[in-house]
Amino acid sequence: MIDVAVTKRLGDFTLDAAFTAPAGVTAIFGRSGSGKSSLINGIAGLLPLDAGHVRVGGTDLTRLPVHKRRIGYVFQDARLFPHMSVLQNLTYGGSHDRGAVIDMLGLDDLLDRRPASLSGGERSRVAIGRALMMRPQLLLMDEPLAALDAPRKAEVLHYLERLCSTARIPIIYVSHAMSEVARLATTLVLLDAGRVTRAGPLDDILSDPAAVPLIGVREAGAVLTGTVRGLNTADGLTEVALSAGRLILPGRLGSPGARIRLRIPAQDVILSTAKPAGLSALNVLRCQIAAIEIGQGPGVAVSLVSGTDRLLARITRRSAALMGLAVGQEVHAILKATAMAPQDIGGSA
Amino acid sequence: MSLDAAAWAAVALSLRVALVATLLGLPLAIAVAWLLARKQFWGRGLLNGLVHLPLVLPPVVTGYLLLLAFGTQGPIGGFLRDTFGITLAFRWTGAVLAAAIMAFPLTVRAIRLGFEAVPPGLEDAAATLGASRARVFLTVTLPLIAPAVLAGAVLGFAKSLGEFGATITFVAAIPGQTQTIPSAIYALLQVPGQDGAVVSLVVISIVLAMGTLALAEWLSRRMTARIAG
Numbered sequence: 001m002i003d004v005a006v007t008k009r010l011g012d013f014t015l016d017a018a019f020t021a022p023a024g025v026t027a028i029f030g031r032s033g034s035g036k037s038s039l040i041n042g043i044a045g046l047l048p049l050d051a052g053h054v055r056v057g058g059t060d061l062t063r064l065p066v067h068k069r070r071i072g073y074v075f076q077d078a079r080l081f082p083h084m085s086v087l088q089n090l091t092y093g094g095s096h097d098r099g100a101v102i103d104m105l106g107l108d109d110l111l112d113r114r115p116a117s118l119s120g121g122e123r124s125r126v127a128i129g130r131a132l133m134m135r136p137q138l139l140l141m142d143e144p145l146a147a148l149d150a151p152r153k154a155e156v157l158h159y160l161e162r163l164c165s166t167a168r169i170p171i172i173y174v175s176h177a178m179s180e181v182a183r184l185a186t187t188l189v190l191l192d193a194g195r196v197t198r199a200g201p202l203d204d205i206l207s208d209p210a211a212v213p214l215i216g217v218r219e220a221g222a223v224l225t226g227t228v229r230g231l232n233t234a235d236g237l238t239e240v241a242l243s244a245g246r247l248i249l250p251g252r253l254g255s256p257g258a259r260i261r262l263r264i265p266a267q268d269v270i271l272s273t274a275k276p277a278g279l280s281a282l283n284v285l286r287c288q289i290a291a292i293e294i295g296q297g298p299g300v301a302v303s304l305v306s307g308t309d310r311l312l313a314r315i316t317r318r319s320a321a322l323m324g325l326a327v328g329q330e331v332h333a334i335l336k337a338t339a340m341a342p343q344d345i346g347g348s349a
Numbered sequence: 350m351s352l353d354a355a356a357w358a359a360v361a362l363s364l365r366v367a368l369v370a371t372l373l374g375l376p377l378a379i380a381v382a383w384l385l386a387r388k389q390f391w392g393r394g395l396l397n398g399l400v401h402l403p404l405v406l407p408p409v410v411t412g413y414l415l416l417l418a419f420g421t422q423g424p425i426g427g428f429l430r431d432t433f434g435i436t437l438a439f440r441w442t443g444a445v446l447a448a449a450i451m452a453f454p455l456t457v458r459a460i461r462l463g464f465e466a467v468p469p470g471l472e473d474a475a476a477t478l479g480a481s482r483a484r485v486f487l488t489v490t491l492p493l494i495a496p497a498v499l500a501g502a503v504l505g506f507a508k509s510l511g512e513f514g515a516t517i518t519f520v521a522a523i524p525g526q527t528q529t530i531p532s533a534i535y536a537l538l539q540v541p542g543q544d545g546a547v548v549s550l551v552v553i554s555i556v557l558a559m560g561t562l563a564l565a566e567w568l569s570r571r572m573t574a575r576i577a578g
Binding site for chain 2: 044046065066067068069070071072073075077079081082083092093094130131134
């Protein structure tokens, strides 16, 4: 359990953010300049607070100096010590679970190297390992992927996913990329202009049409959890079962029985009142409209329920009026399989 | 080479004075450089000015001020003599003090640049890993500024070897006691027919300077290699 309240004036900007989060991975999401980094620097103790508190698992850390807080911090720029080997970096704060951490992050071949000779992805992995070996009571990650190119991002994301699903310590993950957040986090905190605008279970917020303006039209979209049924090797498509329906997705997504999370961006969902026929899209889910949220702009966010799964669609206000959409109505949601980008699909054991 | 005992004594004394002045001045130079590079405090400008004063004052003035303060009749000199039995004026230890003070601004400037070049955030990262301030300084900051400390020490050492004005004012040039290479050269130039000895001392000065630079270059390469991996 994390209980954080941070108040800090920084010039014209005032950070005044408070949230509580259960164990697991909490994502702090907001555009750049929303105060994300200041917030976690406040939690780590690197930014002295005007007022507030930081409590982790019932322990009040507010008055402790940085080095006594036992809060691991993975910085965006890794911040490895250039004059030490990888192994010396890893064990600087302790060598707890040394073998397991080296194994999990695939660091075995890097131990004698110097940070200067590592790739960006390797540096991130070493920084994560270094924070884990001090056995922190809370792990902070400040956009650990932001400085990496796409292939490195995929590499490190793979390790992060493993870490997030197995870690016993609470993790706070700062990001402005919803695809990462949706894959890794269980709790979501939305930050805007230094204030928390929403905090709660990730799936609830992502499927809430009222939260769309807070997240941004491009980033909004619900997360579904499905089970891999099987892979059709002939056309390279994987069938995934949902609570009420199935999806056909491109690529090999896991062995049968594996649970996977899918993020469906709201702007990639098309609604139809009649059952569509003669359509190239493979995935059609029968849904019921749970809520319609009319925003300021031309768009309308529609919340849909299919079995126990919740979806979010963003359509224009005019379409909604022409189709006569109303709460409780049955509609068909059309998802194009390719709309689900590889980085939006995450596996979990 | 045509050098008499007094000239050799001057060479030995110069080396001793420069070495002791450098080693004694270094810890204080690191501390002052750290204060100036990292801390905002009342009197920071004053400290900065004071440190740089020997660089801009005529050395003779610095020497005279040292004589006023540290002479046996001076407030600090009298106290040192009465309390510890230490006399600085007209002793080789006084030459050390004069050299250390003249070299101080050069050493501080070099080390301060080193502090400013430490990548931001590395010390924060060490603190989040549980390192106390002292441990952060010893294991992260100091190794990273080591090349700058070396550069400062070399500059200071070279400056100390060549210091003339403050030294001769504060401790005079007593052969065998306070006469360093520069004051020996100056004294020899006052006497006709000593050109051979002057040239020898000049050559020795050049060799010492080049040797110091070469050693510093070698050490700095090794340090940089260690940091860059």
